[in-house]
């Protein structure tokens with residue numbers, strides 16, 4: 001997939017060189033049938049999120065935020081490759097007024113439609129395989145998005161800045177985006193804030209410079225990232241930079257929070273998961289610990305999970321484990337969310353086990369004692385949340401983690417840990433499905449696991465025989 005993008009980029013440049021070389025024009029080709037890209041990618045839970053007809057390879061976001069008025073001004077420069085002959089295409093963006101929109105350097109027409117469709121019509125059709133750019137100047141009040149489960153996401157103002165999270169549909173609240181986890185891209189961030197504030201983002205810190213009372217923080221994420229994992233959380237932070245086994249490490253803590261020792265465990269957690277899951281997948285690691293309890297959750301924003309309060313140890317290691325399962329290895333469609341949350345929850349248990357505390361088996365046994373009549377615990381089954389309101393239901397986490405522990409006990413530790421390592425290695429920076437995981441477990445164990453996974457992932461009742 002990514003290799004093909006490079007080939008297409010070369011093709012596109014080749015075409016430009018030919019056109020400029022003064023060669024006689026070729027005979028007119030058959031008329032190209034340019035058609036609109038689809039306004040959504042048809043995810044079962046969020047069918048209008050993301051857009052068809054192109055792949056984004058890079059976002060360069062230049063942002064300026066004024067906390068006192070909650071005004072965000074931005075320029076997004078997006079590099080993409082057309083996957084069909086495009087007459088027009090959409091990006092996802094909620095609100096904002098747009099003052100300039102260029103496609104490959106030329107003014108383009110645009111219209112707004114629905115909650116978040118930005119419909120862009122370039123002056124000329126874009127041939128399949130062509131690399132093109134979209135530059136958008138926008139400004140306004142960024143949105144707070146309420147999800148089907150009533151939680152909030154997007155750009156959430158805090159007392160000294162903003163808490164910025166995008167799972168599953170908050171990213172269009174602050175930048176124009178192809179908002180689907182399948183369209184991973186690299187990111188550059190340049191974020192201007194009043195001097196004294198710190199703007200955090202994914203990847204490595206390139207620079208921070210202060211002039212005329214404002215500081216510009218430049219971050220670079222050179223590893224592929226699903227758009228929902230981007231952050232620009234900003235505010236008053238004490239930022240500590242260090243190094244974890246060769247990986248640049250950035251820990252930002254809101255100075256209003258009571259000091260705790262838990263963040264000191266971050267390097268050990270990274271090293272521990274590296275030892276069982278394989279190499280740490282990204283160019284940076286860290287944590288952003290804000291005082292934003294109204295949010296009510298933490299998120300595994302890539303390279304630096306963001307926490308709404310000082311996390312406990314289980315929450316810290318849960319989010320770190322997501323760097324392997326969720327961020328590097330990412331679901332293809334949202335109903336497979338157990339591939340993130342079941343794995344991260346089981347990761348809490350194995351951390352506990354390796355610390356000499358409660359073992360994963362004990363976690364499993366205690367939860368398994370939950371009576372079958374407690375349907376709120378056992379349903380929906382983790383492989384089939386049914387509606388987006390249940391995406392982050394407890395069963396996705398707990399029964400999802402129990403599925404992995406039951407698998408571990410069925411196939412044995414040796415096979416189980418090879419499966420986990422291979423899952424991370426084979427799908428690094430990719431997108432996966434539950435069917436692929438089942439297939440991998442069957443190949444390594446030599447067992448027919450269809451019944452096992454059906455009982456654990458898809459049947460609504462408490463599993464009794466597997």
Ligand SMILES: [Zn+2]
Nearest residue numbers: 318340341344
């Ligand atoms: Zn999680």
